[in-house]
Amino acid sequence: MSKTDQGQHRARYTLEFKLEAVRLVKAGQEASVTARVLGLPKQTLSNWVRLAEKGALQGVGERPVSAEQMELARLRAELARVKMERDILKKSDGVLCKGIAVKYAWIGKNKAAWPVTVMCDVLGVSPSGYFAHQRRRRSAQPCPPRGTRLSNEALLAHIRAIHAQVKGEYGWPRVWKKLLVRGLRVGKHRMQRLMHTHGIKARSKRKFVVTTDSKHDLPIAENLLARDFTPVAPDRVWSSDITYIATGEGWLYLVAVLDLFSRQVVGWSMQPHMQASLVTDALRMAWFRRQPAPGLIFHSDRGSQYCSHAFQDALASYGMLSLMSRKGNCWDHAPTESLWGSLKVGRLYGRTFATRRQAMDEVIDWLTFYNHRRLHSTLGYISPMRFEANWHAGQSKQAA
Structure with a gap:
């Protein structure tokens, strides 16, 4: 690959994706952690942070972020950190006066709620000391022999x-x-x-209202997929759908692009509206991340966003074939319906969000968990990314 091609490939991320990555770093999450969970080189993320500070960050076909926009983003990140520190101080009442071991234990207990670096700053300990303590603790506690029966x-x-x-x-x-x-x-x-x-169970299920608007005069693609949700390789069939999340500021609309081979979310977008740009942004992110060969099948419902000229033109430019489910038939769209069920039941049901920003943070955290760690029953109870990595390893072994 030429240097020009490499530069083009590095630039193929939407502005929304870049801003989210920069915001996570600004809010206190380590750049190495953010880069790993988003599938980026650390240096790329560092470059984005540097460009954002200069007001020169931009996405594909988009103008650079203005200094005013970046200042607003900086203030939001700063406010988020202040709120985070306030919450940590409130929850850690009494821990500040304890010894360092107690502080480390409290950080370990709450690391799923707040970044470790922020908790260390608030409690007056160093992140390196905390991680060194965790390594010593794990080495001092041998795991039970494989196959051991526990009480x-x-x-x-x-x-x-x-x-x-x-x-x-x-x-x-x-x-x-x-x-x-x-x-x-x-x-x-x-x-x-x-x-x-002991009353330990998964979150209860709940029915949710659909968001599909199929009452339009736009062209409709055929349903040639016929519920065949098992492609033989990655990036052969993608499926997409829109859902919504209630917040104190109004609805937040979320669209995801799912690779049906590994059930990995390869693209997403969140906006306060349901215009065509909502789905085109998710498609753009997926294409820039995966670079699939022409001929990929993109399956969706008959919603006006997917039937829009803007979205269909984007599909054509990427060499993708549009297929759509039958009207009012949720079974034609089962994998993405299952994705929304897992998100809402597993993470959102019973939660209230004062702002769209809070809801977006929770969704991004869950998408990261879903792709990297969530055990998927369709994949033999391994994560989507592990399933795909195993497939690639098998292909390399066969080629050798």
Whole structure:
């Protein structure tokens, strides 16, 4: 690949994606952590931060961010950090007067809620000292031999830890699979009984209203996919859908692009409206991240956003074929409907968001968890990214 091609490839991210990455760093998350979860080189993210500070950050086909916009983004990040520090001080009442070991323990308990670096600053300890303490602690606590049968009390501790890590999203099947991966011997009936006895369960399901507006005169593509949701390789069939999230500022609309091979979310966009740009931005992010060969099938519902001339023109420019589900048939769109169910049941149900920004933060956190760590039943209870990595490793082995 030439240097010009490499430069073009590095620039192929939407402005929305870049701003989100920069905002996470500005809010206190380590650049290396942010780069890893977003699938970016650390140097690329550092360049974005530097350009953003100069007001020169821009996305594909978009103007640079103005100094006023970046100052507003900086103030928002600063305000978010102040609120974060205030919440940490409120929750850690009494910990400040304790020893360093107690502070480290409190940080470890709450690292899913706040960045470790911010908690370390508030509690007056160094991040490097905390991570060194964690490494020493793990090495001093040998894991039980593989296949060891645990007592109910010990097993319950593992169950509660996993359930807390996934914020209550897993029921007994996924918790059971997670324990087996860790080498812990436990029968599924024992798992069910123990979790039921102690009231440990996945979040309750709830029905949600659909957002599809199919009452329009725009052209409709055929439904040639015929519910075949098992392509033989990545980037052969993508599926997309729109959902909504209530906030104190009004609706936040979310669109995702799902690779049906690995069920990985390869593109997304969040906006306070349902205009065509909502779906074109998600498509652009997916294409710039994956660079699929021409001929990819893009499956969606018959919503006016997907039927719009702007979106269909974008598909054509990328060499993609548009297919659409039948009118009023949710089963033609089952994988993305399942994605929304997992998001809303596992993370959003019962939550209230004062601002769209808060809702966006929660969604981005869940999407990262979903792609990297969430055990997917369709994939044999491994994460989408692990499933795809295993496939690529198998292809390389066959080629060798």
